[in-house]
Amino acid sequence: MLQFRFRLPLQASRPALAFCGSRTPRVSTARFISDKPNEVFTRLSDDNDPQRDAFFKYSWGSWLKNDRVEKEKRTTKFSIEGLTDVIGDLYVQAKVQAKTDSSKDQVAAPSYNPNLTVSLPHNLSADNIKSLSPNETLKITAMASIHEGKHHRIYKVDTNAGKSFVLRIPYATNSEATISYRLKSEVATMDFADLKLGLKVPKVYCFGANALNPIRQPFILQEFIEGRLLMRDWTPLEDDAKDKKSHLIKLNKVIEPLSQFQAKLLSVPFNQFGSLYFAKDVPESQEPAYNGETNPSLANRWRIGISVERCFWRQKSAMTLENVKKFTGPWSKDKPLDVVKDLGLLEAENAKARLALQQADASPAPVDETMLREQARTFENVAKISTMLFNTKSTVIPNMDELLKPRLHHPDLDPMNVLTNEKDGDATYLLDFENTTIKPFILQNSPQFVAYDGPKIYNLEEDVEGYKDLSEAEQVQYQFMYKRTRNQHLWESALNRTYSSLISAVAPPVKLLRSPYVACVERKNDAEYLLVDESLIQLREVWEVFAKNKLVDSTKFPLEYTQEQLQKHADDLNAFHEKLIKSPFAATQGWIPQDMFENLVNAGILVKEANGNYAIKQ
Numbered sequence: 001m002l003q004f005r006f007r008l009p010l011q012a013s014r015p016a017l018a019f020c021g022s023r024t025p026r027v028s029t030a031r032f033i034s035d036k037p038n039e040v041f042t043r044l045s046d047d048n049d050p051q052r053d054a055f056f057k058y059s060w061g062s063w064l065k066n067d068r069v070e071k072e073k074r075t076t077k078f079s080i081e082g083l084t085d086v087i088g089d090l091y092v093q094a095k096v097q098a099k100t101d102s103s104k105d106q107v108a109a110p111s112y113n114p115n116l117t118v119s120l121p122h123n124l125s126a127d128n129i130k131s132l133s134p135n136e137t138l139k140i141t142a143m144a145s146i147h148e149g150k151h152h153r154i155y156k157v158d159t160n161a162g163k164s165f166v167l168r169i170p171y172a173t174n175s176e177a178t179i180s181y182r183l184k185s186e187v188a189t190m191d192f193a194d195l196k197l198g199l200k201v202p203k204v205y206c207f208g209a210n211a212l213n214p215i216r217q218p219f220i221l222q223e224f225i226e227g228r229l230l231m232r233d234w235t236p237l238e239d240d241a242k243d244k245k246s247h248l249i250k251l252n253k254v255i256e257p258l259s260q261f262q263a264k265l266l267s268v269p270f271n272q273f274g275s276l277y278f279a280k281d282v283p284e285s286q287e288p289a290y291n292g293e294t295n296p297s298l299a300n301r302w303r304i305g306i307s308v309e310r311c312f313w314r315q316k317s318a319m320t321l322e323n324v325k326k327f328t329g330p331w332s333k334d335k336p337l338d339v340v341k342d343l344g345l346l347e348a349e350n351a352k353a354r355l356a357l358q359q360a361d362a363s364p365a366p367v368d369e370t371m372l373r374e375q376a377r378t379f380e381n382v383a384k385i386s387t388m389l390f391n392t393k394s395t396v397i398p399n400m401d402e403l404l405k406p407r408l409h410h411p412d413l414d415p416m417n418v419l420t421n422e423k424d425g426d427a428t429y430l431l432d433f434e435n436t437t438i439k440p441f442i443l444q445n446s447p448q449f450v451a452y453d454g455p456k457i458y459n460l461e462e463d464v465e466g467y468k469d470l471s472e473a474e475q476v477q478y479q480f481m482y483k484r485t486r487n488q489h490l491w492e493s494a495l496n497r498t499y500s501s502l503i504s505a506v507a508p509p510v511k512l513l514r515s516p517y518v519a520c521v522e523r524k525n526d527a528e529y530l531l532v533d534e535s536l537i538q539l540r541e542v543w544e545v546f547a548k549n550k551l552v553d554s555t556k557f558p559l560e561y562t563q564e565q566l567q568k569h570a571d572d573l574n575a576f577h578e579k580l581i582k583s584p585f586a587a588t589q590g591w592i593p594q595d596m597f598e599n600l601v602n603a604g605i606l607v608k609e610a611n612g613n614y615a616i617k618q
Contacts, residue, residue, distance in 0.1 A: 053077075058171075060148035062597040064590035064606075065613045076153040076169040080140070082214030083167065086117060086221065087159060088138035090205055094124040094131070107195060107297040110278050116213045118278075119206040120191065128203055128223065130163040151434060156224055164224040166202065169217050177321050178313045179218050180209040182434065185275040185308045187220060189408075189433045192276055192289075192302055197264045200429045225429050227419035230254055234415045234449065237483050251490055254415050257428040258447065259494035262413055266441065266499055270406035272304040273339055274330030275437050279303045285330070304330045309411065309437040311343060311521045317364075318353035336404045336440040337387045340517045344383030347520060351375035367526070375529045381536055381559050382516050388554040389513050390442065396550055398504045403442040411435050413447040441502050442510060445518045450491040452484040453511075509551055512539065525589060530573050537561065537569065584616065 058074035097108065108121040123129075132138060139160045147154040155167040170179050187207050193199040202223040211217050234254045241247040270290050279285075282303035293299040306328040316324050327346035331338045355372040357363040394400050412432055419429045445451060457463045457478060464470075464478050496503045504510065515535040523532065536559060543557040561569075580586045592600070600606040606614045 055143075055145065058148060058153075059594060061591050061593045062614075064585060064592070064615070067614075068612070070591075073173050074148070074153070074171040076171070076217065078167075078169060078215045078217040078219070080143070082216055083157065084138065084140050085214045086115070086206060086208075087140070087157070087165065089113070089115065089117075090119060090124055090129060090221075091132055091138055091161070093119055093121060094126065094129060097121045097124050098126070105295060105297070107295075107301070109297075109301070110191075110280070112280065116210070117206050117208045118187075120187075120204055123203040123205055123223075129205065130161040132161050136160070165205070166222050166224045167215075168220040168222065174313060175317065175321070176210060176218075178316075181275075181306065182308045182313075183207055183209050183218055183220060184277050184281045185305070186433045186436065188278045188281070188302055189276045189436045191278075193265070193430070193433065195298060195301075196268065199261065199264055200424075200427050201433070202429065202431060225419055225421055225431075226423065227421040227429065230257065230415040230418040230420055230428065236449070236487055237480070240486075248490070251487065252494070255450070255487075255490050255494055257418065258413050258415065259491065259498050261418075261428075261430050262410070262495070263498035265408040265410055266502065268408070270304060270333070270408070270438050272330040272333055273336065273406045273438050273440070274304040274306055274328075275308045276302050276408075277305045281305065304438060306330065307339075307437045307439075308435050309409075309439075309521070310435045311523070312346060316346075316350055318357055319350055323349065323353075333406050336392070336406075336442075337389060339439050339443065340386035340389065340520075341383050343517070343520055344379045344381075344386055347379035348376045348383065351379065371526055371529075375526065378529045378533050378536075379520070382520060382532065385516070385536065385539075385558050388552055388558055389517070391550055391553045394550055397507070397510065399501045400442075402501045403505055404440045406438045407441050407444075409437050409439050409441075409444050411437070414449050416449075442505050443514055443517055444505070445514070445521075446488060446491055446506070450487045452488045453515075454484065455481050456485045457482040458485060458489070509542075509546065512542065513546070513551065515539070527576050527579075530569070530576050533569055534573060537566065 056075055056077040058071045058076075063070045093111065100108075111119045111121055113119060140157055141160055142158040144156045145153065146156045151173070152168050152170045155169070157165040157167050159165070170183065172179075174182070184207075187204050190201050190204055193201050194203065202225055204220060204222045206221045208215060208217070208219050213219075231254075233250075235250060238247050238250055268290050271287050272289075276289060279300055279302060282305040285303040285305065287303075288299065289302040289304050306325055307330070312328045313324070324346065327342040327349070329339070329342070331342070351372045354363065354367060355369060355376070358367050358369055358372065390397075390400075392400065392404060397403070410430075410433065412434065413430075417430060417432050419431060421427050421429060460478060460482050461467050467475065467478065470478070492503070492506045495506065516532055516539065519528070519532040519535045523529065540557050540559065540561065543552065546552045547555045585592055597606070601608075601614070605617055607617050608614055
C-alpha cells in the first residue's frame with residue numbers, strides 16, 4: 001500500500017519507478033488507494049522511451065479550456081541518470097565536508113558547483129544523508145511521484161544508502177528567469193529559517209536554478225520527512241461544544257503551531273523590503289540583510305534582492321524582464337508604502353503592454369480591450385493612493401513603527417503545508433517557502449485558511465435578531481458566518497499572545513485601509529480588478545472619518561469618480577458575481593480534479609466542443 005506523503009491529493013495518479021538492477025526500472029502508475037499498481041517496463045539508458053512518459057506527465061486534474069497546453073506546462077521530464085550523478089556528487093562532497101568540519105558554530109558557505117548546481121555542505125552530514133561503504137557506488141533504487149501541486153511536482157527518491165530524498169521540480173508556468181529567482185530565494189529563505197530562526201524545515205541539500213544542470217530541469221533536492229498533514233486535524237466548521245472548551249482545543253491544535261511559525265518568521269526585522277537570497281546571488285547589494293548577527297559565518301550569508309512575491313510575476317509575459325524588475329524592489333525600509341505603489345504601477349504597465357499586443361494582433365490569446373483599459377486605470381489609482389493609505393507617523397494606531405518594519409511574510413501558512421512527525425516527538429515541519437517576501441506587517445493579511453472578510457457574527461443569538469425563529473436553512477447560513485468569524489478571531493488571539501506589539505494590524509480600520517493592496521495581491525484573473533476597484537470605492541466612503549482621526553496621510557480622498565463611473569462599476573461588479581454563480585469552476589480557473597472531471601464527462605454533464613474545450617451542458 002502506498003503511503004501518504006506531503007500534500008498528496010486523494011485519488012491522484014501516482015506513477016512510480018522501482019529499479020530492477022541497473023538497467024531496467026519498473027514504472028508503475030497507481031491511484032492513491034491501491035494495493036497493486038499497474039506496471040510497465042522501460043530501459044534506464046533510454047531517456048526517450050515513451051513508456052516512461054507517464055512518470056512525468058501531469059495527471060492530477062484537467063482544465064475546461066486549453067487542457068493540452070496547461071498539462072504540457074506541467075510536464076516535468078528530467079534526466080534520471082543526471083539525478084543519480086547529482087546525488088552521487090553530494091556523497092563525495094559529504095566526505096570532504098566531514099574532514100573540514102571544525103566547529104558546530106561555523107556554517108560552511110553554499111557551494112556553487114561546476115555542474116551548475118548549488119549545494120549546502122553543512123546539511124551533508126552522515127546523520128542527514130547516511131553514507132555509502134568505501135567501495136560502494138550510489139544507486140537510485142526506487143522513485144515515486146508523490147504530489148502534483150499547484151506550482152511544482154514532488155518525487156520521492158530512494159537510494160542504496162538507505163536514504164530517501166525529495167526532488168521538487170517547478171512547473172514551466174512562468175518564465176525561466178522568474179523560476180530562477182524564485183528557486184534561489186526559496187532555498188535561501190529555508191536556509192535562513194533553519195539556521196537563524198530555528199524553524200523545523202526540510203533540509204535542502206542541493207538545487208539548480210535553471211535547466212543547464214545534469215537533471216535538465218530547475219530543481220530542489222531536499223530532505224524527505226515522513227509525517228502526517230496537519231490539515232487532517234483542521235475542522236473549520238466544528239460545532240461549539242457544550243462544555244465551551246473542547247472545540248477550542250481542537251481548533252487551536254492547528255492554529256497554535258502555525259501561529260508559532262509566524263511569530264518566529266516575524267522575529268527578525270530586516271534592513272530592506274524584498275526577498276532573501278544568498279549573498280553571491282545579489283552581488284549588487286552590500287548591505288547586510290539584518291543587523292546584530294554575532295555568528296561570523298552567518299553575518300554575510302544572506303542579502304535582500306528583488307521580491308519574488310507571486311503578484312509581481314504572475315502573467316507578466318507581455319513585459320520584458322528588465323521592465324518587470326523596475327518595480328520589484330528591493331525597497332528602502334524608510335519607504336514601506338513603495339511596495340504598494342510599485343505593485344500598482346507594475347500592474348498598470350502590464351495592462352498597457354497587453355493592450356498594445358492585442359491591438360497589434362500579437363496577443364497569445366484574445367483579451368477584452370475595454371477590460372485592459374479599465375485595469376490600467378484601476379492600478380494607476382492604486383499607485384496614486386498608495387503613499388497616503390496610512391499615516392506612517394500616526395499615534396492613533398499603536399506601535400506604528402513596529403508595524404512598518406520589514407518582516408518576513410510566508411504566503412502559504414496553511415495546515416496543508418505542515419507535517420507532524422511522530423518519530424520526532426510530533427514536531428511540526430513547515431514544508432514550502434515559495435514566494436516568501438519581506439514587507440511591512442501592516443500589509444500582511446491573515447492566512448487563507450482563517451481569512452474572512454464577510455459579515456462578522458460573534459454570538460448568534462445576540463448578533464442576529466430573531467435567530468431562533470429563522471428557518472433551518474437561514475440558521476445554517478448564519479452559523480457559517482459565525483464559525484468563520486470565530487476561526488479568524490482565534491488566529492488573531494494567537495497573534496496577540498505571540499506578538500502583541502503587532503496586534504493593531506488586525507483592527508478593522510487597518511484591514512480596510514490595506515484592502516486595495518490585498519485585492520491586488522490576491523487577484524487571480526483579469527476580471528478581479530473589479531474587486532480592487534470595489535475596495536477603493538469603499539475607502540472613499542470612510543476616508544473623511546479616517547482623515548479626522550489621522551489614520552491616513554491626506555485630508556481629501558485622492559481619487560475622483562464620476563457618477564457614471566460608479567454606476568458602471570456597480571453594473572460590472574454585479575455581472576461579475578452573476579458569472580461566478582453560473583460558472584461552478586470559476587474559483588479554480590476552470591481546473592477540475594481528474595476523477596471528478598472523468599465522472600462529469602461520463603455523466604454527460606461536461607461536453608467536449610469542436611475546439612477541444614469542454615463546456616457544462618445547459
